[in-house]
Amino acid sequence: MTDPLPSSPASGPLPGPWRLPLLGLAVVALALGACSKQTPKAPGAAPEVAVLTLQAQSLALAQELPGRTVASQESEVRPQVSGVLQARLFEQGERVKAGQPLFQIEPALYQAAVNEAQANVRTAQATAVAARLRAQRMQQLGAGQLAAQQDVDDAVATHQQAAAAVQAAQAVLDTARTNLGFARVTAPISGRIGRALFTPGALVTNGQADPLARIQQVDPMNVDITQSSNEYLALRRAIADGGVEATRAPVQLKLSDGTAYPLAGTLEFADIDVDQETGSITLRAQFPNPQGQLLPGMYVRAQVGQGTRQQALLVPQAAVDRSPKGEALAWVVGADGRVHQRTFTTARAVGDQWLVLEGLRAGEQVVLSGRQGLSEGATVRIKPATAAAPAPAPAAAPAGEG
Known part of the structure; x- marks a missing residue:
């Protein structure tokens, strides 16, 4: 039988069997007390x-600017003489050449006018020959004092009148021949002809309002491009200040379905005035169109070269934040390794980058990634990023200054 636990420590030292369990409890209590004390944390890494x-x-x-395709030449075919339309001499929708016959107007009346004019010319010529011979004889008689000077003068005047009558008759003949030629309506320009608006048997008149057909020259094709006057003036100022060098870069075209037109065009000229309603200036570019892919009236977007900017700075759009006011913000690492948020302005988007107008300088380090949780003046550790390659001048839509 084991010894009973004493009722109190005052009763004397513990018996031997109870000493070891109580010593273990004391060690555990000391360990728990040590763990309850809070140890200081190490400072976090930058x-x-x-x-x-x-x-x-x-x-x-x-x-990139909006534009519309316009035929380089356009002509409305109208009759220059009146008559009944006898025949159509072309295939609708096909290409025609300048001078190619298109319509035939009934020529009988005009042929008769030519025949009559020819007869009048021959009559006038015969009268002129007789007047010339009489004038020569009268001049000989007058030289020998065998005819009065008045008779000589009358004979010479009659000859001159007869010669003038020949010229008048010849002019009438030329007019009749011209009208006969107009009876066959020809193409004034080369190009693609549309549908015939009059059919054989219709009566057409000289100077009528409705054309017989319309011809459009679509190779080359013109493109009228609109640019705001503010952008035009800004470009002129940049060129004058030396920040942009003027170039004659080719114009690229993007069709309404988003596909790129394969052939490059050239900028021909800028209009001499500003549209009062839209405040824009019209630029005209010309594109080769051998396959007829471009049709008049198509909506297109033209990528127009506007010179070269020296000392340009580009910032990836992924590194740019926006303030509530829409201002462009970027984190810049200073020489002391601390970051500062910088406000800057942009001129336009160039691909996936912003063209810096002011607020950033060459040689400064802009934070690309790791911006989450950054605070003004915080120390950071720098991990270099791959440098952005110079942009190959993609279309750059104007961006508001931010």
Whole structure:
């Protein structure tokens, strides 16, 4: 039988069998007390960010502008004489050449007028021959004092009148022949002809309002492009200040379905005035159109080269945030390794990058990734990022300054 546990420590030292269990409890209590004391935490490491060093580069500027295709030449075919339309001499929708017969108007009346004019010419010529011979004889008689000077003068005047009558008759003949030629209506220009608006048997008249057909020259094709006067003036100022070098870059075309037109065009001229209603200037470009892919009246977008900007700075759009006011913001790492949020303005989008107008300088490091949780003046660890390649001048839509 084991010894009973004493009622109190005052009763004397614990018996031997109880000493070891009580010692273990004391050790556990000391360990728990040590764990309950709070130990200080080590300071956190600086956040790691990827940066891009801004580098100035030469950038060819281009802008995408709306435009409409316009035939380089257009002609409405109208009759120049009146008569009944006898025949159509072309295939509708086909290409025609300048001078090619298109319609035939009944020529009988005009042929008769030519025959009559020819007869009048021969009559006038015969009268002129007789007058010339009489004038010569009278001049000989007058030289020998065998005829009065008045008779000589009358004979010479009659000869001159007869010669003038020949010229008048010849002019009438020329007019009759011209009208006979107009009875066959020909193409004034080369191009593609549309449908015939009059059929054989119809009565057509000289100077009528409705054309017989319409011809459009679509190779080459013109494109009228509109640009705001503000953008035009800004470009002129940039060229004058030396920030942009003027170039004659080719114009690229994008069709209404988004596909690119394979052939490049050239900018021909800018209009001399500003549209009062829209405040825009019209630019005209010309494109080769050998396959007839471009049709008049199509809506297109033209990528127009607008010179080269020297010392251009590009910032990836992924590195740019926006303030509630729409201002462009970027985190810039200073020489001391601390980040600062910078407000800057952009000129336009160039692909997936922003063209910097002001607020950033070449050589500064802009944070590309790791911006989450950054605070003003925080120290960061830099991880270099792959440098952005210079943009090959894609179409750049104007962007509002941010």
